[in-house]
Amino acid sequence: MTTGTFAPRPGAAPLPRMVLAQGLMEARLLLRNGEQLVLALVVPILLLVAGALAPGLSLGAQPRIDVLAPGVIALAVMSTAFTSLAIATAFERRYGVLKRLGASPLPRTGLLAGKVLAVLLVQALQLLLIVPVAWLLGWRPAVDATGIAAAVLMIVAGTSAFGALGLLMAGTLRAEATLAAANLVYLLLVAGGATLVPVEAYPAPIQPVVALLPSGALAEGLRHALGVEAGLAWGGIGIALGILAAWAVLAAVATARTFRWE
Amino acid sequence: MGELVVEVESLVVRYGRGRAAVTAVDGLSLTVVRATVTAILGPNGAGKTTTIETCEGYRRPQGGRVRVLGLDPVADRRALLPRLGVMLQEGGAWSGVRATEMLHHVARLHANPLDVDMLVQRLDLGSCGRTPYRRLSGGQKQRLSLAMAIVGRPELAFLDEPTAGLDPLARRATWELIEDLRRDGVSVVLTTHYMEEAERLADQVHVIDGGRVIASGSPAELTSRGAANSLRFRGPAGLDVRSLVAALPEGSRVREPAPGSYLVLGTIDPHLLATVTAWCASNGVLPDDLAVERHNLEDVFLELTGRKLQP
Ligand SMILES: Nc1ncnc2c1ncn2[C@@H]1O[C@H](COP(=O)(O)OP(=O)(O)OP(=O)(O)O)[C@@H](O)[C@H]1O
Ligand SMILES: [Mg+2]
Numbered sequence: 300m301t302t303g304t305f306a307p308r309p310g311a312a313p314l315p316r317m318v319l320a321q322g323l324m325e326a327r328l329l330l331r332n333g334e335q336l337v338l339a340l341v342v343p344i345l346l347l348v349a350g351a352l353a354p355g356l357s358l359g360a361q362p363r364i365d366v367l368a369p370g371v372i373a374l375a376v377m378s379t380a381f382t383s384l385a386i387a388t389a390f391e392r393r394y395g396v397l398k399r400l401g402a403s404p405l406p407r408t409g410l411l412a413g414k415v416l417a418v419l420l421v422q423a424l425q426l427l428l429i430v431p432v433a434w435l436l437g438w439r440p441a442v443d444a445t446g447i448a449a450a451v452l453m454i455v456a457g458t459s460a461f462g463a464l465g466l467l468m469a470g471t472l473r474a475e476a477t478l479a480a481a482n483l484v485y486l487l488l489v490a491g492g493a494t495l496v497p498v499e500a501y502p503a504p505i506q507p508v509v510a511l512l513p514s515g516a517l518a519e520g521l522r523h524a525l526g527v528e529a530g531l532a533w534g535g536i537g538i539a540l541g542i543l544a545a546w547a548v549l550a551a552v553a554t555a556r557t558f559r560w561e
Numbered sequence: 562m563g564e565l566v567v568e569v570e571s572l573v574v575r576y577g578r579g580r581a582a583v584t585a586v587d588g589l590s591l592t593v594v595r596a597t598v599t600a601i602l603g604p605n606g607a608g609k610t611t612t613i614e615t616c617e618g619y620r621r622p623q624g625g626r627v628r629v630l631g632l633d634p635v636a637d638r639r640a641l642l643p644r645l646g647v648m649l650q651e652g653g654a655w656s657g658v659r660a661t662e663m664l665h666h667v668a669r670l671h672a673n674p675l676d677v678d679m680l681v682q683r684l685d686l687g688s689c690g691r692t693p694y695r696r697l698s699g700g701q702k703q704r705l706s707l708a709m710a711i712v713g714r715p716e717l718a719f720l721d722e723p724t725a726g727l728d729p730l731a732r733r734a735t736w737e738l739i740e741d742l743r744r745d746g747v748s749v750v751l752t753t754h755y756m757e758e759a760e761r762l763a764d765q766v767h768v769i770d771g772g773r774v775i776a777s778g779s780p781a782e783l784t785s786r787g788a789a790n791s792l793r794f795r796g797p798a799g800l801d802v803r804s805l806v807a808a809l810p811e812g813s814r815v816r817e818p819a820p821g822s823y824l825v826l827g828t829i830d831p832h833l834l835a836t837v838t839a840w841c842a843s844n845g846v847l848p849d850d851l852a853v854e855r856h857n858l859e860d861v862f863l864e865l866t867g868r869k870l871q872p
Pocket of ligand 2: 609610611650721
């Protein structure tokens with residue numbers, strides 16, 4: 300073997316290091332993008348503040364903030380796991396980033412893990428902002444450690460379902476179409492998918508439909524976990540988890556079948 | 562002959578299916594020897610990118626056999642990829658990523674990467690290091706992409722048009738870098754439209770057209786192929802060249818394209834040159850402007866395909 304500057308010494312970095320590098324990189328790029336930042340941080344906070352302070356608004360029998368805060372958390376999870384992920388991945392496909400990374404030592408599972416890590420990092424940042432603001436607005440959820448664990452579980456399940464749906468979109472549609480569709484779907488789910496307004500506030504005939512939407516399941520699950528009702532509503536949490544898991548599995552299977560890397 | 566790092570045999574690659582199928586590569590064979598530079602030359606649409614990307618494991622061939630570093634690029638892709646350096650013809654970076662940030666990222670995916678600062682300096686990326694990818698110039702993108710291909714210290718680098726769109730200075734720097742890679746034992750396969758690039762860099766050139774190799778050899782071998790060369794001289798118009806043709810080796814031809822201007826076509830070697838000058842002497846002719854015309858790869862290509870190589 301020669302010993303020159305460029306003498307071959309090929310090899311992949313250890314997988315955890317690659318995943319960490321990929322996750323940090325993607326999170327950094329996401330936060331660098333102005334529109335994504337608005338979507339991830341500004342919109343949830345604005346909705347939270349406006350919803351809590353707007354006069355004459357009612358979201359059911361409970362104090363308004365108790366309904367609103369879990370809904371805004373659900374919305375934040377959706378915006379990152381679905382909208383941001385879909386748009387970022389679609390443009391990675393368009394600009395040949397997925398293709399180039401496909402020739403790097405990072406395996407596809409590592410790439411996926413990196414994406415999950417990036418989404419979780421951004422969500423952590425969102426929670427770090429949303430929870431204190433909600434607290435300032437009077438949110439005092441009666442939760443213990445199990446409640447928090449249940450909420451984390453809901454967020455993980457919601458991230459899986461929405462992440463798989465986002466990748467499904469990014470892997471099949473053109474980048475511009477993904478940009479438009481991901482924003483549109485997000486808006487529709489926020490407006491009419493039981494994200495902020497609880498399922499029970501919808502007209503009775505459409506309640507079952509709304510409850511089966513991933514947005515409805517995630518938001519209802521979080522409202523159950525974060526103590527809108529007295530004590531933990533395990534039944535409601537279980538149903539929500541089941542619905543999200545079904546969405547996640549369906550979308551993941553469809554993504555695996557249809558995803559185009561180039 | 563050294564160890565083969567790439568073996569492509571009767572490769573067939575099609576895009577699409579049925580009636581709409583395009584056969585991009587059609588029975589192509591070539592080999593690459595370790596620690597050499599191999600140039601793949603051919604016009605637009607010849608199948609250069611398709612061939613290279615098949616070696617990188619991006620496409621599953623419809624026919625033939627491909628071995629890269631002894632491995633099957635599709636079946637053994639995971640084992641193979643860390644050992645390869647890949648420069649795509651275009652794209653490959655996030656639009657918002659900064660140039661050096663991208664290079665650091667690719668370096669982090671490898672076990673023993675090169676010193677990023679050294680590469681940045683060699684490829685003159687320092688001045689645009691903090692510029693987002695989407696705002697880099699075409700040549701800066703090319704240089705970044707080349708840096709990304711070699712930062713992981715590959716054994717074998719596939720460079721798809723590494724000097725497309727580079728200014729003369731940057732092209733020279735790239736050539737020097739590729740020569741250093743070979744010196745240090747890296748095998749390089751590159752595609753190009755530029756003759757002088759293949760002539761200067763490559764140990765082996767494969768000229769491809771219509772998805773097949775139409776000529777292979779070292780640049781010297783390709784350009785000194787007898788049939789491609791000619792000898793010209795001037796003399797009195799209307800010489801009777803039949804006796805010259807008789808004196809020349811079988812297959813040689815003599816023409817007078819313009820009065821007083823003679824063209825000898827055939828294997829132009831010292832022996833033939835001596836025969837021509839002896840014939841002139843015995844006919845009392847002083848040949849003027851006697852010149853052997855060495856054809857370059859451009860001419861070889863034109864002769865082989867009847868088409869120009871550069872778009
Ligand atoms: N993704 C694709 N789908 C369909 N046809 C394709 C695709 N990629 C390439 N082709 C076709 O295959 C043929 C070979 O293309 P290829 O990109 O390999 O050529 P090339 O030699 O690299 O050309 P260039 O010098 O322009 O880069 C062309 O006719 C091209 O139109
Ligand atoms: Mg090409």
